[in-house]
Amino acid sequence: MRWMHSTESEIEIGLISFKPCIDYDKNGAQTHSIKEKALKSYEGHYLEVWTRIQLLWKMILMVVLCFQFYHSSGELSRHDLIHQLIDESHYDPLIAPNYEDDFPTNISVQMLIKNIHSLDELHMDFSVDIIFRQRWTDKRLKFNHSTVRILELDQKMIERIWVPDSFFPQEKRAEIHDVTVPNRLLHIYRNGTVFYSMRIEMTLSCAMALQNYPLDRQVCPVSIESYSYTRENIDFYWERHNPVLIPSISLPQFTMPDTVKTSACSTEYGEVGDFACLLLELQFDRNTGYYIAQIFIPSILIVILSWVSFWVDIDAIPARVSLGVLTVLTMTTQSSGARSALPRVSYIKAIDVWMAVCLTFVFMALLEFAYINVVSRRNSKPIRTASQCDKALNKGVSKTKTCK
Structure with a gap:
């Protein structure tokens, strides 16, 4: 609201202008009316209100700016926040999260099987490529930040965080993929939850039962245990939803x-203590198509071929002998080839029974x-002596054909 007086004693209020009413006294002098006095009082009142409103807005703006400045200056950057959490003065990566408490640290485990390379009956093992995920809560790593929800640690920073000492008892060989860098990640959430994942390629032993080979079904166990912490400090659990993820895997001789x-399982090592354990059972059903085409049908044909000698003339001795010996040698060679990919076990397998029966027929x-x-x-x-002739006659043999 803007007030200004014009040269003609006009008063403007906004865009409206008017002239005050003028009265004259007895001497002819001009005097302002009561309306003009009221207008001046009205003007002064609103100027005072407007001044107070402006002052109030300035105070509110100042409070907001101060709050924002205090809020922004009080929070740390991601870099400073990570270093504050893993500061050695209050965080020791060599001690378990609940080491001083009366309850263990619960480790949730999930496994993603990327690929299964081979299942070797001779060495009784199989190779697998997995992504091994573990999740636990470390109250020492809790943080409060308005914008940061997850802290993602670099490969080198992971060494400064406590992680479970999990291992696979059936492991023969294992390695963590390191192309282009070691395939490991670690995330820290606000509530102290730690998510740790790594990609591992390993060869695991599998005690196979080959009594029904090649019509068998193998079950290979995969165990996960803690090496140095007993159940008092660490306990393992499978993830509640989808503990094991297996995409579409194509194996040449097996289906899953x-x-x-x-x-869940438990392992007791005597005086050492009771250790937590998780068990995964992988089932492999053998495909019989290869063995039908490479073993069963050829062996059947070899047995039938050995019976061809029954229709060969009895006087064709070289042909019949060659055919019989050839089928026996072929059957022996095929039996040795079928057993070459199998371990030397003490029990009898189904393939041994089949080969033995075929070799017996041949x-x-x-x-x-x-x-x-x-x-x-x-x-x-021909019978040349009298005694031989008498014996032949007693058996009913014709004298004209045998006695000379």
Whole structure:
């Protein structure tokens, strides 16, 4: 609201202007009316109100600016926040989170199987590529920040954070992928939850039962344990949802079911103590297509081929002997080839029974020819002595054909 007096004694209020009413006294002098006095009083009142409003707005703006300045200056950057959390004065990465408490640190485990390379019956092991994830709560790593929700640590910073000493008892060989850098990550959340993940390629032993080979089904256990902390300090749990994730994996000789069996276990090492353990069972169903085409059908044909000698003329001795010996040698070679990819176990396998039966049929065909050949030659041999002739007559043999 703006007031100004014009030269013609006009008063402007905003865009409205008017002239005050003028009265004259007895001497002819001009005097302002009551309306003009009221207008001046009105003007002074609103100027005072406007001044107070401006002052109030300035105070509010100052408070807001001060609050923002205090709020922004009181929070640390990500770099400073990480270094504050892992400061050695109050954080020791060599001690478990709940080491001084009466309850263990619960480690939640999840496993993502990326690939299964091979299942070797000879060495009784299999190779697997997994992403191993662990999650736990470390109250020493709690932080409060308005904008930072997760702290992502670099590979070198992970060494300054406590992580579980998990290991796989069935492991033969293992390594963490390091192309282009070691494949590990660690996230810290506001409430102190730590998420730790790594990509591991390892070869695990699997005690296979080959009694039904090649019509068998193998179950390979994968155990996860803590090496140095007993159940009093560390306890393992599978993730509540999807503890094991297995994408579509294609194996040349096996198929895997869509679901796997997970359970908790416990291992007792005598005086050392009771250690937490998790168990994963991987099931492999063997495909029989390869063995039908490479073992069963060829062995059946070899047995049938050995029976061809029954239709060969009895006097064609070289042909029948060659055919019988050839089938026996072929069957023996095939049996040795089928067992070459298997370990030397003490029990009898299904493939051993099959090969033994086929070899028996082939060998019996060869023995049958030898027996028939001996009997045929004995009947066709002439009798030269009287005693032999009498014996032949007693058996009903014609004298004209045998006695000379």
